[in-house]
Amino acid sequence: MVNIMVNVKFGLEFLPSIPTSDTIALSKYADELGYDVIWVTDHYNNRNVYVTLTAIALNTKRVALGPSVTNPYVVNPIWTASAIASIDEVSNGRAILGIGAGDKATLEKMNIEWKSPLKAVRESVEVIRRLLKGEVVQFDGEIIKSRGAALSYKPPHEIPIYIGAQGPKMLALASTIGDGILINASNPKDYDYAMNIIRKAAGDRVGKIDVVACTSFSIDRDINVAQKNVRIVVAFIVAGASEEVLKSHNIDLEKAKIIGDYISKGRFKDASAAVTNEMIDEFSITGTPEKCVEKISELLKRGVTQIVFGSPIGKDKKAALEMIASEVIPHFKQVK
Numbered sequence: 001m002v003n004i005m006v007n008v009k010f011g012l013e014f015l016p017s018i019p020t021s022d023t024i025a026l027s028k029y030a031d032e033l034g035y036d037v038i039w040v041t042d043h044y045n046n047r048n049v050y051v052t053l054t055a056i057a058l059n060t061k062r063v064a065l066g067p068s069v070t071n072p073y074v075v076n077p078i079w080t081a082s083a084i085a086s087i088d089e090v091s092n093g094r095a096i097l098g099i100g101a102g103d104k105a106t107l108e109k110m111n112i113e114w115k116s117p118l119k120a121v122r123e124s125v126e127v128i129r130r131l132l133k134g135e136v137v138q139f140d141g142e143i144i145k146s147r148g149a150a151l152s153y154k155p156p157h158e159i160p161i162y163i164g165a166q167g168p169k170m171l172a173l174a175s176t177i178g179d180g181i182l183i184n185a186s187n188p189k190d191y192d193y194a195m196n197i198i199r200k201a202a203g204d205r206v207g208k209i210d211v212v213a214c215t216s217f218s219i220d221r222d223i224n225v226a227q228k229n230v231r232i233v234v235a236f237i238v239a240g241a242s243e244e245v246l247k248s249h250n251i252d253l254e255k256a257k258i259i260g261d262y263i264s265k266g267r268f269k270d271a272s273a274a275v276t277n278e279m280i281d282e283f284s285i286t287g288t289p290e291k292c293v294e295k296i297s298e299l300l301k302r303g304v305t306q307i308v309f310g311s312p313i314g315k316d317k318k319a320a321l322e323m324i325a326s327e328v329i330p331h332f333k334q335v336k
Contacts, residue, residue, distance in 0.1 A: 008300060008332050011037030012321070013068055013214060013310040016047035023052055024059050026317055031060040033325040039068030039098060039182075039214075039308060044110065050083045057091035064094045068182060068214065068308075069164040071102030073112050077124035078149045081131035088155045095155070098182055099124060100164025105240075118169055119143050125161055125177050132159055162212065168197050175201035180210035180306070186217070186285045186295075187249065191302035198303075212306040213299050216284040219292050219314050219323055226286045229312045231272040237283045238275065239263040249282040289327035300332065 012030055014023050027038050038056060042049040049067045056065055066087070070080055080099070088095035101117030108114070123141035130137045134154040139146040162180035165171045174181040175198045183194055191213065199206050216237065218230035238251065239260040246256050255274065262271035280286050285295045296307055314320020 007305065009036040009210070009306040010324075010329050010333070011035060011039055011064075011212070011306060011308040012313070013039040013041060013308050014052075015041050015043075015311055016049065016052045020047050020052055020055055023047075024055050026321065027056040027063070027065075028059050029318055030321055031063045033321060034329075035063055035321075035325070037096070037306065037308070038063050038065045040065070042067045042070045042074075043106065044074065050087065053087050054090055057087060057094065060091075060094075062094075064096050065091060066096035066162075067098050069098040069100035069102075069162075071100055071107075072120045072124040072144065073102050073107055073114065074110065077128050077144055078131065078137075078146060080124070081128045082151055084128075084159055085132060085151060085153065085155050088159055089153075093155070093157060096160045096162060096180075097128070098162045098164060099128075100182070101170065116143055118173055121163060121170070122173060122177065125163070128161065160210075162210070165194075171197045172201035174198075175205070175209065178209065180212055182212045182214055182308075184214045186213070186215040186299075187282055188298040188302055189248070191299055191304055195303045210306050211304050212308055213304045214308045215299075215310055216286075216312075217292070217309040218284060218286040218312050219289060219320050219328070221288055223287050223291070225315055226288070227277065227280055229315050230280055230284050230286045231275045232268055233311050234275050234279050234283050235259050235263060235268070235271040238279055239271070241283075251279060251282065289323060292324075292328050293331045296328070296332070 012035055014026065016023055030038060040049050040052050053065055084095050084097045099121065101121055104114040120143040123144040127137055127139050127144050127146055131151050132154060136148055136150040137146040138148055160179035162182050163174035163178040164182040165174040166184065171194055198211065202209055216230060216233050218226045220226035238256050243253060246253055259271050259274045262274060285292055299307065309324060
């Protein structure tokens with residue numbers, strides 16, 4: 001039995017690539033099952049993140065919700081402040097905001113320059129916080145400008161701001177200005193690395209920061225089914241990983257290149273087939289409920305305070321949500 005940790009939160013990350021009605025149904029079920037947070041990814045090619053969050057807010061009662069993550073390049077942070085304040089209103093105070101530097105490759109497809117990401121995030125967080133406090137904001141940053149912008153309303157409480165971070169500089173920045181840090185990783189060694197930076201940068205704040213493990217997660221009683229479901233997700237992770245990251249996870253660079261070539265050519269079945277079980281172990285939490293409990297326990301030992309179950313979750317997402325809620329979460333969290 002794993003030691004119970006009453007302060008751990010458990011969330012879900014939904015990719016709104018499916019009909020909004022399906023995301024609503026899953027969110028409503030997750031809310032009923034007692035999940036703490038629902039994050040919705042923000043990509044231009046999927047359903048709009050704020051439309052989706054509004055629909056979820058109106059169909060749930062207790063779960064916190066927010067984008068994971070929006071960025072200051074596609075959407076001006078002044079607009080983001082208005083959007084998240086609106087989500088907070090329709091959800092009766094359940095909004096949280098995830099913001100990050102965005103994906104350079106995706107931004108290039110939109111002809112948007114990925115410029116000074118650290119400054120962009122730092123400036124955005126300052127402007128958003130000031131707007132949410134009801135200030136008239138004069139701000140002349142390198143990336144973000146405001147000429148007296150103000151909201152006509154403000155949330156009755158402070159909306160937590162989480163920063164998506166991977167590299168050392170962004171992790172350090174998030175540790176100094178964020179209420180939480182969103183880390184896309186599933187392996188304990190990634191959190192050994194991240195927590196070393198977080199503790200040094202955060203100082204006395206370290207115990208107040210919500211450290212979120214945004215995992216690639218696949219659960220099934222049959223481990224072969226769980227592995228099959230996660231292969232394409234891991235293929236994209238491997239294809240997008242830097243050489244440094246691949247080496248740190250002992251991934252064969254030639255095999256990774258082959259997967260990347262398949263992905264670039266749209267040969268997704270071949271990419272999935274090329275993913276090894278070692279890659280799955282390194283870049284996801286995959287397996288039976290018992291195996292998933294073991295892997296989550298290792299992340300919590302490193303200082304993670306929120307586990308997010310991300311794509312694919314399971315072959316049947318509704319069944320997977322119930323399995324996680326009944327056979328995984330109870331090992332870590334007291335019934336309230």
